[in-house]
Amino acid sequence: MLRKSSWLSKAGRIGSSLLLGASLSVAQAQAADQELLNSSYDIARELFSEYNELFAKQWQEKTGKTVEIKQSHAGSSRQAQAILQGLRADVVTYNQVTDVDILHQRGNLIPENWRERLPNASSPYYSTMAFLVREGNPKNIRNWDDLVRDDVSSVLPNPKTSGNGRYTYLAALGYAQKTFGDDQDAIDDFLRNMLGNVAVFDTGGRGATTTFVERGIGDVLLTFEAEVNNIAAQNEGYEVVVPKISFLAEFPVTWIDKSVEKNGTEELAKAYLENLYTEDAQRLIAGFYNRVHNETVKAEFADQFPEVELLPVEEIGGSWENVMKVHFASGGKLDQLQRR
């Protein structure tokens, strides 16, 4: 009987040594002098992994301290929820203003005037909505009014579930307002026809890209200019069309006051975000097909970014809060227009 249990104690010893080894490997990771956690949107991984390298180098030159920047990426609404539930991110870099606003409204983690703390309404870069068409532009799609033609079918992410799709909807709305002025019926007709021509509403931006590129559905894909350029650069057989009027999509950033206070990272967090506006950083960001504010970099990348009249949300629908309520809420404008 005694002998029988001996292997169990052996297993116990192996187990405890394993535990020790594993806990060591976890502890080992804390090597840098300082740490910063950036909570970001899900297609910004490549951008920020390059920017973090750049910033860490500059920070070390300036202060002599090494810094390790940790990244967390997911859909930005989900990321904001996690912060409200206690994820102690020092900074947020999102693709929707509403997701930063919520940090003030629901958690009071940042002040209401967070947009005034950094230049350009706390948006170090911006983008717009553009078209990707098949080579040679066989349907001759140049502007928003081509999307309502009977022979054109389009692909875009669902405005109900994705910020990307919302931006496209608002861009079309902005174009219609410019074209038809106060004629509300004409604006509604335009939007109804445009939505009627949509072949597939995917749930997210990456899904829409797959539908258009891999499955070959539709004549035109509507998504971020950065995504459109990326696809055209990596695949043969596509052309980029940037309409004359489009929506101003901002990429808001801010530091989380409550977190940086606790983590003692206020100075570092501010420097990390302010540094996004420097020439080197702006050049890096423009390299990922995002539009930037720095004049020198703007000039360097001029032929990559054609002139567009960019409409901010305030001009189209007053405020984000209002737009969400009127257009995207259940039973709102979008639902009414899609009813047949």
Next chain:
Amino acid sequence: MHQRRTMRAGDQPWVKWTLIGLALALTITMLVMPLVIIFTQAFSGGLQTYLGNLTDSYTLHAIGLTLFVAALTVPINLVFGVFLAWLVTRFEFPGRKALITLIDIPFAVSPVVAGLLYLLLYGSNGWLGSWLADRDVQLMFSWPGIVMVTVFVTCPFVARELIPLMQQQGREEEEAGVVLGATGWQLFRRVTLPNIQWALLYGVVLTNARAVGEFGAVSVVSGNIRGETNTLALHVELLYQDYNVVGAFASASLLAGIALITIVVKSFVEWRQARQRAPLDDQSDNR
């Protein structure tokens, strides 16, 4: 006397072969092919790429964290499971039946719901979480939270294995031990433990497999911080979303490897369990 043979459904050859064929086709398409694809995809870039993917610093950290979580979860649930099984099979007390039912809650609840429950309770807006946050204790979005949900999800495995066995074995041997003057600890080490060790190991193997592979509950409380709260299962999804398909499959092959080892160990334990039970059955026949 000539006995008329009754025909059963399975006796007709076409029924037999159709059923075998169906079962085989299902096994191949649903089980074998996905497993093969994991490994072919993982090695599609050659051995060098495979090793490169696994030695990436984020992947190494994910492996370390996953082992760390399992190394905490398994002992906790081993002690908890043995204690619980001992309690409900050796003692009579009010609420005993209710307790046996309660053990199954983690099986009945979807892991995502479990994760959300923990988040609502221990997140900084939660009941306990706000109190903890004031005292600067962070459970969610760091490794303690991951361990907590993993313990919750895997806690029935050991107890569920032990309870039927201990019920079947009864208390006679232990009562004999008590009569001979054994202390509680002696009783446990020399009588109870040798009797249940194979079932215990079986429970531990299952607990470990689930702890290593758990996705849903962990995903809710992890916060997706690379190099900090990213377990191997989460890492697979992350790499896949990064368009790094080969890397994702390389990490997935590790999880599949653990699963295969689990199956081998499990079969071995089952075989030993059967052997341990056989002499007991012989004795009862002789009685």
